[in-house]
Amino acid sequence: MSAEVEQPQIPIVKKKPNCFVGFANLPNQVHRKSIKKGFQFTLMVVxxxxxxxSTLINTLFNTSVYPNKEHLEAEEPPKTIKIETITTNLEENGIKLKLNVIDTPGFGDFVNNETSWKPILEEIETRFDLYLEQENKVNRKKIVDERVHACLYFIAPTGHSLKPLDIEFMKRLHHRVNLIPVIAKSDLLTEEEVAGFKARIMEDISYNKIQIYRPPIYENDDPETLQENKEIVLRMPFAVVGCDKEIEMKKKKVRGRQYPWGIIDVDNEDHCDFIKLRQMLIRTHMEELREYTNEVLYENYRSNKLIASGNEFGDGGNPLARFEEEKRAHEAKMTKMEAEMKMVFQQKVQEKKNKLMQSDADLHARHKEMKEKLVNQRRELEETKRQLESGARPGTPEKSRKGKGYFK
Ligand SMILES: Nc1nc2c(ncn2[C@@H]2O[C@H](COP(=O)(O)OP(=O)(O)O)[C@@H](O)[C@H]2O)c(=O)[nH]1
Ligand SMILES: [Mg+2]
Incomplete structure (x- = not known):
């Protein structure tokens, strides 16, 4: 804040180049690049x-993302909340869109729905974690973005107000995903009922400080866009009708539902808010939803997570303090290693010394032994010599030979 005050005013000069330089073409370059890359959008329905x-998703993208209900009816109702992702590749005027739809069958279908929000929040955070992991890798060329860009929350057409389950879910999820509440099957309510229901829902939402997705208002938007955004906000929560079958109306085929009193045409803005929802979700705000997910929702999650992991070191995530801590640990390790090496060295020296002393003692002993042996031998020899000298007995061969002189 203070830095902003101190900064000198730099005058900005607006100038027009004298001739066409070419940067007016920048938006076209971006356009070409993004067409080449294609688009990806992940939508969750709860x-x-x-x-x-499922019917609304099919109606929104005008295709059967979901197979017909008939052969799914036989399926057992799930015992826990399931997370199912369907990926569809769509193309319109050469523009490719990879659409992921995440369905959460089982939500709100149990006797106790207290923690129904939990597996759904976990799914959203797991997808954030996967993205974070990829960002932290050395090679970031092939990052796949599977983060949830918007969550359509279906409110049952009771006509009263939000249920505790609705409030709980939205309160738990609004910091992690762009929440778009819709009134389901609004053809089951009269126009007046819808109006009153919408008002009470918005009251509940603001009373519980629930943050739902609202199109951002930019100052430099053209009046047309401003008006469009205003209309979108006025229609919230969108009262929708889904229908993926066509019926005949005034010799024209329309997507709608037939009643004894008439037909509801889902593509007619006077009949329901389906068109407004589709416009916002696909035609005008898909990129906004993606951007808000990346820059606000994911960014909050990411920084909270990094701060929390920093706290494991007990330094509040301060990198300098962590570096000092690591340095201290390293030094302590080196000192310990040095002491160990010294000890090993001394041990080895002592062993050698002991060995030398031992062999010295051995030598000494052998020397002594040999000396004693020699002394004994000498004593024996001397004894023999004395015996020989003193024993000049008669009849010794030498004497008799000498005396008789046989060999002379
Ligand atoms: N009256 C009415 N019925 C609908 C509408 N949308 C779907 N249905 C019907 O409701 C039933 C359940 O629809 P489905 O899309 O499978 O609901 P999901 O379980 O929420 O996916 C089907 O028989 C649909 O034909 C709607 O807007 N109005
Ligand atoms: Mg379904």
């Missing part, structure tokens, strides 16, 4: 079963 989630 709500009790039977509220028309």
């Amino acid at each position: 709500g009790e079963s039977g509220l028309g989630k």
Whole structure:
């Protein structure tokens, strides 16, 4: 803040080049690049079963992302909340969109739904973790972005107000995902009922400080965009009708639902808010949703996580303090190693000394032994010599030979 005050005012000069330089073409370059890369969008749908989630997804993208209900009906209802992802590659005027839809069958379908939000929050955070892991890798060329960019939350068309489960879910999730609440099957309510229901839902949302996704207002937006955004906000929460089958109306085929009193055409803005929702989600705000996910929701998650992991070192995530700590640990390790080496050296020297002393003693002993042997031998020899000298007995061969002189 203070830095901003101290900074000198730098005058900004607005100038027009004298001739066409070419940077006016920059948006086209971005356009070409993004077409080449293609687009990716991950949408999550949450709500009790039977509220028309799968039907609405099919209606939104005008394709059967979800197979027809008929052959799914036989399936057992799930005992826990399941997380199912379907990926569809769409193309429109040469623009490719890889659409991931995450369904959460089982949500709100149990006797006790207190922790229904939990596996869904975990799914969103796991996808953040996967992205964070990829960002931290040496090679970041092939980052796959599977983060959830928006969550359509289906409110049952009760006409009263939000249920505790709705409030709990939105409160737990709004910091992690762009929440877009919708009133499901709004064709089951009258126009007045829808209006009153919407008002009460918005009251509940602001009373519980729940943050739902709202299109950002930019100062330099053109009046048309501003008006469009205003209309979007006014329609929230979108009262939708889903239908993936066509019916005949005034000799024209429309996507709608037929009743004894008439037909609801989902593509008619006067009949429901389906078109407004589709416009926001696909035509005008897909990039905004992606950006907000990356720059605000993911960024908050990432920085909180890094600070928390820094705290494991007990230094509040201060890198300098951590470096000092590591240095101290390293020095302590070196000192310990040095002491150990010294000890080993001394031990070896002592062993050698002991060995030398031992062999010295051995030598001494052998020397003594040999000396004693020699002394004994000498004593024996002397004894023999004395015996020989003193024993000049008669009849010794020498004497008799001499005396008789046989060999002379
Ligand atoms: N009246 C009405 N019925 C709908 C609407 N959307 C879906 N349905 C019907 O509700 C049933 C359940 O729809 P489905 O999309 O499978 O609900 P999911 O369980 O939330 O995925 C099907 O029989 C649909 O035809 C709607 O907007 N209005
Ligand atoms: Mg479904």
